[in-house]
Amino acid sequence: MVTMMMETINNMLIEMYVSFAHAEMEKRAKRQSEGIEAKKERGNWSDYGRPRTMDFEKSSKEYKRVLKGEIKSTECMKLLGLTKPTYYRYKKEYEEKNM
Incomplete structure (x- = not known):
């Protein structure tokens, strides 16, 4: 009985951590897309990304x-x-x- 309860609690904790991680990924993707849109609106899109190694x-x-x-x-x-x-x-x- 105790083993079943511990497994249930562990599974619940894992599901909770997964949902937190998923929510954070969605927030990060939203912030990133908002930042990209803002950069495009300001006209700074040409310098986005990694700089070139040489001309x-x-x-x-x-x-x-x-x-x-x-x-x-x-x-x-x-x-x-x-x-x-x-x-x-x-x-x-x-x-x-x-x-």
């Missing part, structure tokens, strides 16, 4: 060397200090702007 011109200059065959992609990544995904993101941006 587009510098990456374009080095990527042109890759296209000419002067250096390889891996050398360009090391030269610019970029990770593989970041390098290919800049490459994609370069190709989109120059098509």
Whole structure:
């Protein structure tokens, strides 16, 4: 009998903690969306998010060397200090702007 009562109490506590956590997640999502909307209304949306690692011109200059065959992609990544995904993101941006 005592074991059943303890299990019931534990289950109730777990459900209570879950509901608190869920409510907090909803509050955080609401505050975040309100903050994003306020930033858009103020016109500050362009600086939202993580800053870029380097300017587009510098990456374009080095990527042109890759296209000419002067250096390889891996050398360009090391030269610019970029990770593989970041390098290919800049490459994609370069190709989109120059098509």
